[in-house]
Amino acid sequence: MKNMRYFFLLFIGYCNLLYSQNSLFENLNKYSYEELENKFYSYKDNNENEESRIIAEFYIKKAKKENKDKKYIAEGYVLNHYNKDLPVALKYIDSLEIISKNLQDEIYPARIYLFKGMLYYNADNLKLALENYVTALKYAKEKKNTRQIAIADLQIAYLNGYIGKPQEAAKVLKYYYDNSGSLTNEDIQHIQINLASSYLDIDEFGKAEKLIKNGLHYTLKNNEYVRYNRYLSLSGQYYLLTKQYPKSIEILEKTKAYFLKNNIDLDANYAMLYLGQSYAESKNKDKAVENYIKIDSIVQKTNNTFPELRDVYSYLIDYYKEKKDKEKQLYYIDRFLKINSILDTQFRYISRELPKKYDMPKLLSEKEEIIKELKNKKYLSYTTIGILCLLLIFIMILFVKAKRKENEYKEIARDLIKSVSEKSHSTENKTENEVIANQEIFDSEKNKLPDEIVEHILKELKMFEEKEQYLKTGIVVDNLAKKFKTNSSYLSKVVNIYKEKSFPNYLNDLRIDYALIRLVNDKKLRSYNFSVIATEFGYNNEQAFANAFKKRTGTTLSTYLKEIESQP
Known part of the structure; x- marks a missing residue:
């Protein structure tokens, strides 16, 4: 009977839900398209997903039934893509892309790529x-759509902030916060909360506090509870960073409860991250661990990562190591390694440096030791201990070799930086005396080449080097010979004789020698990712650039960049 009563209650609830949905559908008939859009976004912004879904479905049915202006059908696809799983959402955007081709509207196709981004x-x-x-920004500039240019710039700025470049993000956000002519009030509110977050990341606490207070007042006044709690969470982070831990704990416990209740996972994770740090600073390790474990459970459910997860797992590993709980220590080492691998791919710019507390060789070695210890806990023997010792020695030898190689790379990099600093310009262009010496050494080869051709090619090569034309991508001996109005055979022989190297080596040496100087002197260029830097020096991809750099210098590109940054 109890089960029947439960079933009856479920049935009544389901009927009530259907009735309320049908009632809402009927009530929606009286609204215009613009009014429906406003209601949709009002529900969406307050995380009332079911109500916004009903409006979105009604909107597109109405637009298709009335067969009005295609722009309403297009907008129906936009409304329906929100709060959907990625594959479903992308299908709506694909439909939007198809229908937008028939619309004479300057917001397309940039809008498509903004949604996809x-x-x-x-x-x-x-x-x-x-x-x-980036694609959206290109199309927005082509159409001279200032608002879309701003939105694309802002999204890239948010991305910069997310991957650990708050200084760069803050500059862009501050610009559009002060120059918001093409932006809506909603856009400005979004900028404000992200700018406050960026200011906290760069220790501009006074500026952050002012924005947070303004945001709390505005959102509470306008009943924007999701955004209000985001500002409240930033307030908790502010008190954490200014070492007012009781206040930060009180505030963050409230925002944590709100975000968890409303299934706003990423915001919940950040609230618990700062809450855990507040408890840790207050010497309450158990409460810190409680929050970090909850973060791990959400990450496993959503598969959404963020850079600070490394700190979360490092803390859990240390906690259970101190507790001598090998099983949980091993579990969080595995979680750390998995998340670290994802972050290495997603946040290449951040992950060039190994974690400070757990560099990979040490962590992998520790993992192997714990696995062995757990498997043989009751049956340890001298043989097993001997094997473990040999394994540890082997790992230590590999580690020492790797460290030695790393130190060699660093030493070479320092010498190169010193050389660049001492010289205003460093190339391997042949002097006139060297050319004469080469003419004597390779006299037999030279005699096979007409003097006027040699003179012409050497003159062209000199201009090619002086004007830094070697930085263009796609240069091969055939197209360069055509540009010099000669043939590839003559050009190759002249380079072999007078430059004493093959044409590919000659081209790579010019590029790398130029790169050595430019990277030392251009701080902004060093901040770009490797693929952008590679293009700057004429390479189609970062791997080709990295290989050429190591072949020419004997050290790695990443080591060279790190040593430049470490210079006083």
Whole structure:
């Protein structure tokens, strides 16, 4: 009977839900398209997903039934893509892309790529998010759509802040906060909360506090509870960073409860991250661990990562190591390694440096030792201990070799930086005396080449080097020979004789020698990712650039960049 009563209650609830939905559908008939859009976004912004879904479905049915202006059907696809899983959301945007081709509207196609960028960003695919934002920015500039240019710039700024470049993000956000002519009030509110967050990340506490107070007042006045709690969470972070831990704990406990109740996972994770740090600073390790464990459970459910997860797992590993709980220590080492691998891919710019407390060789070695210890806990023997010792020695030898190699790379990099600093310009262009010496050494080869051709090619090569034309991508001996109005055979022989190297080596040496100087002197260039830097020096991809750099210098590109940054 109890089960029948439960079933009856479920049935009544389901009927009531159907009735309320049908009633809402009937009530929606009296609204215009613009009014429906306003109601949709009002529900969406307050995380009332079911109500916004009903309006979105009604909107597109109405637009298709009335067969009005295609722009309403297009807008129906936009409304329906929100709060959907990535594959479903992308299908709506694909439909939008098809129908928008028939619309004479300056917001397309940039709008398509902005939506895709946001979808990939929310799905934790930062690479595709950035690619789509950059494409959107290109189309927005072509159409001279100032608002879309601003939105694309802002999305890239948010991405910069998310991957650990708050200084760069803050500059862009502050510019559009002060120059918001093409932006809506909603856009400005979004900028304000992200600018406050960026200010906290760069220790501009006074500026952050002012924005947070303004945001709390505005959102409470306008009943924007989701955004209000986001400002409240930033307030908790402010008190954490200014070492007012009781206040931060009190505030963050409230925002944590709100975000968890409303299934706003990423905001919940950040609230618990700062809450855990507040408890840790207050010497309450158990409460810190409680919050960090909850973060791990949400990450496993959503697969959404963020850079500070490394700190979360490092803390849990240390906690259970102190407790001598090997099983949980091993579990969180595995979680750390998995998340670290994801972050290495997603946040290449951040992950060049190994974690300070747990560099990978040490962590992998520790993992192997714990596994062995757990398997043989009751049956340890001298043989097992001997094997473990040999394994540890082997790992230590590999580690020492790797460290030695790393130190060699660093030493070479320092010498190169010193050399660049001492010289205003460093190339391997042949002097006139060297050329004469080469003519004597390779006299037999020279005799096979007409003097006027040699003179012409050497003159062209000199201009090629002086004007830094070697930085263009796609240069091969055939197209350069055509540009010099000669043939590739003559050009190759002249380079072999007078430059004493093959044409590919000659081209790579010019580029790398130029790169050595430019990277030392251009701080902004060093901040770009490797693929952008590679293009700057004429390479199609970062791997080709990295290989050429190591072959020419004997050290790695990443080591060279790190040593430049470490210079006083």
